[in-house]
Amino acid sequence: MKRKLLIVLVLVTTVFLVSCGKKPPKHPDRVVVGIPEDVESFNPLYTLSVDAANIGDLLYLSLVEFNWNSKEGSLVPVPMLAKKWEWNKDSTSLTFYLRNDVEWTDGVKFTSDDVVFSFDVYSDPDVQSRLYGTFKNLFVDGKDHIDIKKTFDVESPYEFTIHFLPKSNPKLYDVVFPIIPRHIFSKIERKNIPTADANFHPVSDGPFVLDKWNKNQNIILKSNPKSFLYNTNNIPELVFKIIPDYNGRLTQLEKGEIDLMELIRPDDLPDLKRYSDIKIASVKGREYDYVGWNNIDPAVYKKNKKFVPNKFFGDAKVRVALTYAINRNEILENYMLNNGTIASGPVSPIFKGVLDSTISPYKYDVGQAKKLLAEDGWKDTDNNGIIDKNGVDFSFKLYIPSGNPLRSYTATVVKNNLKEVGIDAEIETIELGTFIDNLYNRSMNAWIVAWYIPIPLELKTYWYSDISTTPLNFVSYKNNRVDQLLDYMEKKQTKDELKKIYFEFQKIIHRDEPVTFLYWKDDITGYNKAIRNIEINPLGVVHYCWNWSVKNNE
Numbered sequence: 001m002k003r004k005l006l007i008v009l010v011l012v013t014t015v016f017l018v019s020c021g022k023k024p025p026k027h028p029d030r031v032v033v034g035i036p037e038d039v040e041s042f043n044p045l046y047t048l049s050v051d052a053a054n055i056g057d058l059l060y061l062s063l064v065e066f067n068w069n070s071k072e073g074s075l076v077p078v079p080m081l082a083k084k085w086e087w088n089k090d091s092t093s094l095t096f097y098l099r100n101d102v103e104w105t106d107g108v109k110f111t112s113d114d115v116v117f118s119f120d121v122y123s124d125p126d127v128q129s130r131l132y133g134t135f136k137n138l139f140v141d142g143k144d145h146i147d148i149k150k151t152f153d154v155e156s157p158y159e160f161t162i163h164f165l166p167k168s169n170p171k172l173y174d175v176v177f178p179i180i181p182r183h184i185f186s187k188i189e190r191k192n193i194p195t196a197d198a199n200f201h202p203v204s205d206g207p208f209v210l211d212k213w214n215k216n217q218n219i220i221l222k223s224n225p226k227s228f229l230y231n232t233n234n235i236p237e238l239v240f241k242i243i244p245d246y247n248g249r250l251t252q253l254e255k256g257e258i259d260l261m262e263l264i265r266p267d268d269l270p271d272l273k274r275y276s277d278i279k280i281a282s283v284k285g286r287e288y289d290y291v292g293w294n295n296i297d298p299a300v301y302k303k304n305k306k307f308v309p310n311k312f313f314g315d316a317k318v319r320v321a322l323t324y325a326i327n328r329n330e331i332l333e334n335y336m337l338n339n340g341t342i343a344s345g346p347v348s349p350i351f352k353g354v355l356d357s358t359i360s361p362y363k364y365d366v367g368q369a370k371k372l373l374a375e376d377g378w379k380d381t382d383n384n385g386i387i388d389k390n391g392v393d394f395s396f397k398l399y400i401p402s403g404n405p406l407r408s409y410t411a412t413v414v415k416n417n418l419k420e421v422g423i424d425a426e427i428e429t430i431e432l433g434t435f436i437d438n439l440y441n442r443s444m445n446a447w448i449v450a451w452y453i454p455i456p457l458e459l460k461t462y463w464y465s466d467i468s469t470t471p472l473n474f475v476s477y478k479n480n481r482v483d484q485l486l487d488y489m490e491k492k493q494t495k496d497e498l499k500k501i502y503f504e505f506q507k508i509i510h511r512d513e514p515v516t517f518l519y520w521k522d523d524i525t526g527y528n529k530a531i532r533n534i535e536i537n538p539l540g541v542v543h544y545c546w547n548w549s550v551k552n553n554e
Contacts, residue, residue: 030237031531031539031548034249034258038216038242043199044178045122045129054542055240059204060178063096063115067453068537073352075456077172081110081179081205091170091492098158103226104181106203111157117182119146121173126190126378131177137168169492173456181205207546208238216242234533235548238534254276259528262541265406266339266524272366281536282339285349285523288455289406291326291398291414291446291516293319296476298443307476311389312396312445319513320362321372325421326414327364330348333517335409339524343517345506346462348453350538353495354502359510361517370422380422387422399447401435407448410518414448439474450521455538459505461487463514477514 039052047056066075082096087130119138122129123146132144139150140243147314153161164170184203188196202210207229219240223230241258243249250268250527252258252277264272264280273280293313300308313319328342341349344361374381377388378394386393398414408429413423425446430438438444451462463468464486465478485505493501525541527534532549534541 004158016532028552029235030239030241031235031260031528031545031550032241032258034243034252035240035263036242036244036246036249037220038105041199042202042210043193043196044180045127045131046194048130050540051240054540055219055221057206058208058238058542058545059202059206059210060104060179060180061206063098064172064176065541066173066176070350070537071352073317073350073355075173077176078373081115085172091164092166092168093161093163094172094518095161098160099228100158101228102205104183104203104205105209105224105226108181108183109157110179110181110205111395112160114179114182116148116152116154116204117175117186118179119151120148120182121185121190121193122177124190127193135174137164137170137174139163139165148302153400158325169490171456177272179205187423204412211237218242227546229546231547233549235550238545253526256528257293259531260525260541261527262525264526266337266522267335269337269339271522272287272526277529279529281525281527282522283536283538284341284348284350285521286349286350286455286538287450287523288343288346288453288520289410289448289450289518290343290436291322291448291518292444292475292476293322293515294442294445295478295514296442298445301476307313307478309520310406310445311392312394315376315513316514317372317376318378319512319516321369321376321421322418322423323362323513324365324372325369325423326417326516326518328361328518329364331410331413335406336519336521339522340519343520345509345517346451346453346459347457347502348520351457354457354499356503356506362513364418373421378422385422386424393424394422396426396445398425399427399428399430399438399444400433400434402429403432411448440471442474442476448518460489463509475514479508479512482508501551 035051037049037051039047041047041052042056043057044056044060047053061081063080064077064085065080066077069076081098081102083099085094085096087094096114104110121127122131123135123140123144125132125143125145135144135146139147141147149398151163151165155161162175181203184198185193188198200213204210205227207227208226209224210219211222212220221238222234223234243252249258249261250264253261254272256277269280272278294310295314297308297310300306309315332338332340332342342361344359347355349355373387377389380387382388386395388394398411400411406553411427418425439447461470461472463473463477463482465473465483467473467476482505485501488501489498525536530550531553534546535544537543
């Protein structure tokens with residue numbers, strides 16, 4: 001779980017541009033993508049980082065692929081290993097009809113047995129895959145291991161049916177993940193799969209095959225001529241070049257040593273746009289920064305794990321006042337150059353079908369902030385410039401992870417803004433690993449960090465009050481009605497009913513303001529304009545990259 005959190009904490013550094021007169025060289029036979037870290041495994045059982053998952057998806061296909069419907073902000077399923085699928089009348093079973101022209105790279109045919117085996121392995125507690133414990137709508141034993149006999153009926157090598165639990169609310173994406181080859185991994189003892197050599201020399205069935213892996217340098221994929229996705233007009237080689245330093249990736253993009261880079265900082269755009277061979281694409285993102293206000297007293301929680309309201313942030317009125325006190329537009333305009341949107345809650349603007357657009361973000365209003373704080377009893381009774389209550393000054397440490405200029409800038413703005421309403425916030429910068437430990441231990445009063453919202457939209461993980469099952473609720477927010485709504489979201493609902501549930505959830509969160517939602521950050525990508533058929537959307541840049549081609553201008 002901690003490694004998942006590392007994914008959303010994007011570390012960036014200051015960049016010094018090199019000469020913009022040099023044009024990128026031409027790469028007619030390949031595309032080079034700059035990524036910040038190497039993979040730990042090519043096996044989709046263990047691909048935890050975003051980049052590793054993207055690479056894994058190019059090697060191992062799923063039953064279904066998803067496109068992004070930008071108009072509705074939703075996923076659209078399209079055939080992949082399955083050429084079609086059918087639900088029964090009450091949605092308690094789902095039948096898949098597989099393609100019969102898919103081969104693994106060693107020549108063995110792909111069949112239903114590979115699918116059933118993959119479900120078995122993904123859910124095996126001895127394997128501890130990234131999806132272990134997530135098959136709640138299927139028949140499982142006491143250890144969350146799928147009961148294969150109850151769950152599957154295999155009609156033929158290319159047809160099988162999945163049976164779901166009665167009264168469950170299954171979705172297609174619940175059973176969509178990369179399939180692994182049975183004839184390879186069935187030979188390996190389950191407890192040894194995490195370290196098996198097959199994880200690093202994949203026998204795959206995707207549009208690309210692994211050609212070379214030079215650890216901490218690059219990952220070279222070549223197009224797979226056996227794949228039904230193969231097209232002779234598309235790129236024959238795709239290289240993922242590992243460049244840990246943000247400056248280094250940006251410089252290599254400018255020099256043409258890489259052809260594509262994601263997560264470009266807004267303040268680098270003006271200079272980057274001077275390069276005629278580099279195109280810039282910006283899409284509305286699903287990552288937001290927030291100021292976390294610990295809703296419970298960290299000292300009491302550390303001592304006996306009891307949930308006692310935080311003396312500073314335990315009251316919703318105070319948390320709303322703090323949001324009124326913070327000038328989020330200053331950060332958005334001056335640092336992010338308006339490459340983002342002020343946030344009003346945890347549902348990204350990209351999810352248009354369930355976003356309550358009637359909710360407006362709290363405006364910067366020092367007067368309203370002071371009024372609400374005074375109503376809650378926070379006043380400067382001793383004239384020391386800091387408001388107090390019951391003899392306690394409103395003074396705390398605001399923690400940020402080291403090495404992130406945006407967080408440093410934001411923390412400074414927050415500190416200065418809060419000083420205007422009589423609150424003393426001291427910025428404390430700590431190492432990232434320690435920061436994450438402190439989040440899980442709930443030992444900090446306040447912090448600034450980011451959340452990367454998954455697709456499909458998942459809210460329960462972050463806002464459900466039972467932190468034993470949802471430990472990512474770091475602020476320990478608790479609202480019984482919110483818990484009910486989050487439970488309802490998992491049950492079978494009509495589209496209109498589900499929309500009403502999402503709307504009510506957003507209104508309560510806005511009223512309670514468990515954190516100060518700062519801004520949604522646009523995803524900015526720079527790429528060589530010679531790349532054709534590239535589509536950049538919230539699903540990621542390399543989505544459908546097997547359709548790319550390279551055409552250099554003379």
